[in-house]
Amino acid sequence: MARVVVDVMLKPEILDPQGQAVANALPRLDVTDVTSVRIGRRIELEFSGDADLDRVREIADKLLANPVIEDFTIHADEQVKA
Amino acid sequence: MARVVVDVMLKPEILDPQGQAVANALPRLDVTDVTSVRIGRRIELEFSGDADLDRVREIADKLLANPVIEDFTIHADEQVKA
Amino acid sequence: MSAPDTVDRAGSTPEELQPFAELGLLEDEYQRIRDILGRRPTQSELAMYSIMWSEHCSYKSSKVHLKQFSEKAPKNERLLAGIGENAGVIQISDELAVTFKVESHNHPSFVEPYQGAATGVGGIVRDILAMGARPIAVMDPLRFGDAEHPDTQRVLPGVVAGVGGYGNCLGLPNIGGEVVFDPCYQGNPLVNALSIGVLPVDRLQKKEATGAGNIVVLLGAKTGRDGIGGVSVLASATFDDGSEQRRPSVQVGDPFMEKLLIESCLELYDAGLVVGIQDLGGAGLTCALTETAAAAEAGMRVWLERVPLREPSMSPHEILASESQERMLLIVAPEKLDDVLKIADKWGVLATAIGEVTDGGRLVVTWNDHMVVDVPPGSLVDDGPVYHRPMREPSDLILLRADRAETLPRPVGGDALRETVLRMIASPNLCDKTWVTEQYDRYVLGNTVLAQPEDAGVLRIDEQTGLGVALSVDGNGRYARLDPYNGAKLALAEAYRNVAVAGGKPISVTNCLNFGSPEDPTVMWQFAEAVRGLADGCQELGIAVSGGNVSFYNQTGAAAIHPTPVVGVLGLIDDVATRVPIGFTPSAHPEGDLVFLLGE
Amino acid sequence: MRIGVVTFPGSLDDGDAARAVRLAGAEAVRLWHADPDLHGVDAVVLPGGFSYGDYLRCGAIARFSPAMESIIDAANGGLPVLGICNGFQILCEAHLLPGALTRNQHLHFRNRDQWLKVESTSTAWTGTFTDGQEILIPVKNGEGCYVADQRTLDALEAEGRVVARYIRGNPNGSQRDIAAITNERGNVVGIMPHPEHAVEALTGPSLDGLGLFASVLAHLAGKSAAVPA
Ligand SMILES: Nc1ncnc2c1ncn2[C@@H]1O[C@H](COP(=O)(O)OP(=O)(O)O)[C@@H](O)[C@H]1O
Numbered sequence: 001m002a003r004v005v006v007d008v009m010l011k012p013e014i015l016d017p018q019g020q021a022v023a024n025a026l027p028r029l030d031v032t033d034v035t036s037v038r039i040g041r042r043i044e045l046e047f048s049g050d051a052d053l054d055r056v057r058e059i060a061d062k063l064l065a066n067p068v069i070e071d072f073t074i075h076a077d078e079q080v081k082a
Numbered sequence: 083m084a085r086v087v088v089d090v091m092l093k094p095e096i097l098d099p100q101g102q103a104v105a106n107a108l109p110r111l112d113v114t115d116v117t118s119v120r121i122g123r124r125i126e127l128e129f130s131g132d133a134d135l136d137r138v139r140e141i142a143d144k145l146l147a148n149p150v151i152e153d154f155t156i157h158a159d160e161q162v163k164a
Numbered sequence: 165m166s167a168p169d170t171v172d173r174a175g176s177t178p179e180e181l182q183p184f185a186e187l188g189l190l191e192d193e194y195q196r197i198r199d200i201l202g203r204r205p206t207q208s209e210l211a212m213y214s215i216m217w218s219e220h221c222s223y224k225s226s227k228v229h230l231k232q233f234s235e236k237a238p239k240n241e242r243l244l245a246g247i248g249e250n251a252g253v254i255q256i257s258d259e260l261a262v263t264f265k266v267e268s269h270n271h272p273s274f275v276e277p278y279q280g281a282a283t284g285v286g287g288i289v290r291d292i293l294a295m296g297a298r299p300i301a302v303m304d305p306l307r308f309g310d311a312e313h314p315d316t317q318r319v320l321p322g323v324v325a326g327v328g329g330y331g332n333c334l335g336l337p338n339i340g341g342e343v344v345f346d347p348c349y350q351g352n353p354l355v356n357a358l359s360i361g362v363l364p365v366d367r368l369q370k371k372e373a374t375g376a377g378n379i380v381v382l383l384g385a386k387t388g389r390d391g392i393g394g395v396s397v398l399a400s401a402t403f404d405d406g407s408e409q410r411r412p413s414v415q416v417g418d419p420f421m422e423k424l425l426i427e428s429c430l431e432l433y434d435a436g437l438v439v440g441i442q443d444l445g446g447a448g449l450t451c452a453l454t455e456t457a458a459a460a461e462a463g464m465r466v467w468l469e470r471v472p473l474r475e476p477s478m479s480p481h482e483i484l485a486s487e488s489q490e491r492m493l494l495i496v497a498p499e500k501l502d503d504v505l506k507i508a509d510k511w512g513v514l515a516t517a518i519g520e521v522t523d524g525g526r527l528v529v530t531w532n533d534h535m536v537v538d539v540p541p542g543s544l545v546d547d548g549p550v551y552h553r554p555m556r557e558p559s560d561l562i563l564l565r566a567d568r569a570e571t572l573p574r575p576v577g578g579d580a581l582r583e584t585v586l587r588m589i590a591s592p593n594l595c596d597k598t599w600v601t602e603q604y605d606r607y608v609l610g611n612t613v614l615a616q617p618e619d620a621g622v623l624r625i626d627e628q629t630g631l632g633v634a635l636s637v638d639g640n641g642r643y644a645r646l647d648p649y650n651g652a653k654l655a656l657a658e659a660y661r662n663v664a665v666a667g668g669k670p671i672s673v674t675n676c677l678n679f680g681s682p683e684d685p686t687v688m689w690q691f692a693e694a695v696r697g698l699a700d701g702c703q704e705l706g707i708a709v710s711g712g713n714v715s716f717y718n719q720t721g722a723a724a725i726h727p728t729p730v731v732g733v734l735g736l737i738d739d740v741a742t743r744v745p746i747g748f749t750p751s752a753h754p755e756g757d758l759v760f761l762l763g764e
Numbered sequence: 765m766r767i768g769v770v771t772f773p774g775s776l777d778d779g780d781a782a783r784a785v786r787l788a789g790a791e792a793v794r795l796w797h798a799d800p801d802l803h804g805v806d807a808v809v810l811p812g813g814f815s816y817g818d819y820l821r822c823g824a825i826a827r828f829s830p831a832m833e834s835i836i837d838a839a840n841g842g843l844p845v846l847g848i849c850n851g852f853q854i855l856c857e858a859h860l861l862p863g864a865l866t867r868n869q870h871l872h873f874r875n876r877d878q879w880l881k882v883e884s885t886s887t888a889w890t891g892t893f894t895d896g897q898e899i900l901i902p903v904k905n906g907e908g909c910y911v912a913d914q915r916t917l918d919a920l921e922a923e924g925r926v927v928a929r930y931i932r933g934n935p936n937g938s939q940r941d942i943a944a945i946t947n948e949r950g951n952v953v954g955i956m957p958h959p960e961h962a963v964e965a966l967t968g969p970s971l972d973g974l975g976l977f978a979s980v981l982a983h984l985a986g987k988s989a990a991v992p993a
Contacts, residue, residue: 018867036126043122099416110828421817605875741966
């Protein structure tokens with residue numbers, strides 16, 4: 001059993017209204033030193049056997065992320081592997 | 083400048099319809115060895131100076147996550163710090 | 165996994181202490197369960213009785229008053245199903261009937277506004293679906309605390325997004341509702357949801373689990389630890405400081421699953437594959453199993469380990485109590501089972517045979533060969549406690565009534581009048597509600613003839629003939645606080661008028677009675693007065709209540725909300741082209757229209 | 765003329781799209797997402813809704829359905845395809861149209877009657893409109909904000925592929941007020957507002973939506989202005 005995490009974030013040049021909304025709300029919590037907030041998706045995939053990261057890359061590219069507007073990174077989740 | 087990442091995931095006992103929908107779609111891409119998919123939010127906060135993780139924890143608890151149904155973890159993003 | 169508390173074990177350990185009080189049961193209620201069973205209940209049975217005998221499910225405080233709705237009701241040939249069913253069904257033509265009902269989801273929406281409101285919509289839609297109808301619209305009467313209060317700013321956006329998120333995703337137009345602010349709802353917002361559906365008369369469904377040997381099928385989502393104990397704790401307990409830790413896990417809605425559930429159920433009905441059906445709402449499997457069995461005076465045999473679980477570690481009493489959303493219980497003839505499974509599969513919905521109907525008159529539930537439940541189902545549904553609670557008029561009522569509007573300063577002169585009018589129409593309760601309603605889809609299904617901000621929502625039911633319905637929901641907690649009898653009548657009159665001015669002929673009434681704790685005699689008095697007022701009002705107007713819902717324990721500490729009966733009126737329009745919108749129609753007669761004021 | 769309307773799990777405006785097709789004078793043929801057979805239809809409408817709950821990204825999962833595989837091939841061969849709202853999102857996910865539809869800038873679902881300006885009448889779906897015609901059609905979406913990179917946007921403008929723009933207010937923050945676009949060939953159109961909700965005086969704010977369905981019939985009948993091959 002292996003767990004792989006795919007982090008999907010909007011490309012830097014794409015406007016992130018959700019991140020913006022959070023950034024605008026922070027001063028109300030007296031947080032004034034945050035210069036930017038970006039919000040993306042964290043996707044955890046659990047495999048019955050070993051996970052082939054190349055195949056995960058393919059899944060991410062086809063389904064989990066939209067390459068027109070999003071970038072993604074993949075990493076095996078150490079906590080579970082251990 | 084420091085970047086801190088807050089990962090927000092639904093508590094394990096809470097239904098995750100998003101993850102469910104993706105899990106059900108995977109066989110159509112000939113992926114049959116994924117046993118579970120959970121989808122959460124990855125939030126990247128950029129600080130103008132150093133980041134105080136205790137303060138981030140407070141922000142996450144108050145604003146970024148919904149403690150009624152979500153858990154979160156916090157870590158400094160190494161890539162930027164370097 | 166540890167062995168569960170079985171019927172055998174319960175028989176041999178009569179003295180074992182059981183946490184009935186924590187589950188909300190009184191000493192004599194617990195004793196009554198022991199008398200019924202002739203032994204102590206098992207853990208699963210205790211959970212089931214505590215849920216089914218809770219205020220929310222048993223109507224133990226309200227029953228004696230609600231009777232008036234039937235007793236004072238005029239004869240109504242249109243009524244195909246009434247109080248006691250999932251929702252009232254009213255015939256509107258030779259072939260067609262509509263069904264509608266309003267329900268509350270107040271406490272869950274305070275804890276988790278988005279999911280609470282969303283699952284409120286989901287729940288009432290399943291009630292409509294269970295009658296054999298295709299749900300065709302929703303409405304949402306809402307009450308919040310002071311508009312400026314920070315907690316309102318936490319609750320309101322979530323509630324509105326939740327109502328919209330679920331309804332929009334189901335493809336149900338939102339055709340009206342209410343948004344009212346008053347400090348009395350500060351710690352206890354009201355989220356009521358109404359749904360209406362339409363069915364061919366001969367597709368009316370029953371909940372009876374008839375026919376020994378018929379199969380009991382669970383359809384829809386997997387079962388998880390959602391809202392365990394939610395019925396007894398969330399819906400029937402007040403929020404005091406100590407209740408924080410007892411809050412059960414919140415239910416999360418999956419509107420996509422519900423949409424699939426709707427489509428698959430409708431296909432099952434049309435194919436004639438269903439003997440009986442019941443939605444799973446508060447009280448989950450417990451309620452659905454006992455109600456379907458009790459309604460048919462049948463027995464049932466259930467293998468609990470067959471229930472598909474989201475969390476494999478769940479114990480039997482948790483499975484029985486779970487309030488996981490988007491599930492229905494079907495009774496199916498054995499030879500039709502394959503066809504049922506095929507249709508479910510077509511829509512991608514799980515369907516699992518979990519039991520069968522028996523002759524025995526007992527509901528027997530096993531879990532991996534351990535018998536955990538053996539009860540007469542009627543004892544949970546019909547033999548619950550019934551209370552004649554003490555009532556007393558609130559002592560502050562005289563003072564409240566003495567403080568008359570006539571004593572307020574009045575604006576004098578044009579400028580002061582203008583200023584007053586501007587202040588009033590800018591106030592949160594009177595201002596334009598587009599900021600809420602434009603978050604709701606009003607167009608989907610293509611039959612919305614009138615929606616917000618009209619007096620009533622109007623839907624076309626039959627594209628050929630133009631036959632349609634008009635619907636309005638209204639309530640005024642401030643009137644009801646001053647005079648619950650007339651306050652309830654006024655709510656009815658307002659909804660009735662709204663339907664009439666839109667062009668509808670009122671034919672049926674539904675209601676959601678939102679009150680404080682029934683254990684407070686002054687609240688109980690308000691409740692009794694409101695019910696009497698509504699029943700009398702209906703009688704005077706020659707119209708009948710076809711269904712509704714009671715929500716008690718709406719209070720923070722000792723402070724109850726204003727008594728808030730919310731009344732929905734359904735009207736019939738022979739041809740929706742004749743509907744009457746508010747405002748002056750610009751196109752037909754741009755000038756020269758005459759303006760009349762009717763009444764005093 | 766037979767126009768297919770696809771139902772995905774979670775499609776909501778499929779019945780409305782079929783009604784609009786009928787009101788325009790054609791036969792509506794219901795297509796099922798799991799069936800790759802397009803049953804010989806002359807054009808296809810991908811209706812609005814929340815296919816698969818729109819849970820991952822709007823349209824992302826629907827794009828992989830058997831019906832879509834056939835539609836992608838047919839569209840590349842010139843079959844007229846109209847994607848409305850969720851249908852537009854599916855067309856972008858399927859790369860039949862460039863760009864993507866993202867969360868509305870104000871983060872709310874928004875339903876209102878919206879004015880649009882028709883900017884291209886040379887597509888299969890807009891031939892009966894006049895250039896610059898202003899039409900009133902409902903919008904209702906939570907993720908209708910059209911985005912693409914500058915080069916793509918410039919190319920769309922230069923090639924006359926912006927089919928309609930929001931006027932008198934942009935309801936979702938779409939770049940350059942884009943409400944509808946087309947592919948190079950002009951047979952595939954994606955539109956965020958809902959023409960199928962503006963086809964009857966009783967239930968819609970106008971009858972302007974009928975124009976899209978009338979256009980494709982005219983196009984199919986070979987009467988419309990020449991579509992660039
Ligand atoms: N205020 C009321 N007026 C009329 N009927 C009511 C009222 N409250 C509850 N009922 C009826 O009592 C029955 C049980 O209600 P409820 O428990 O809310 O239904 P469900 O079993 O669907 O949850 C329903 O038929 C409902 O219409």
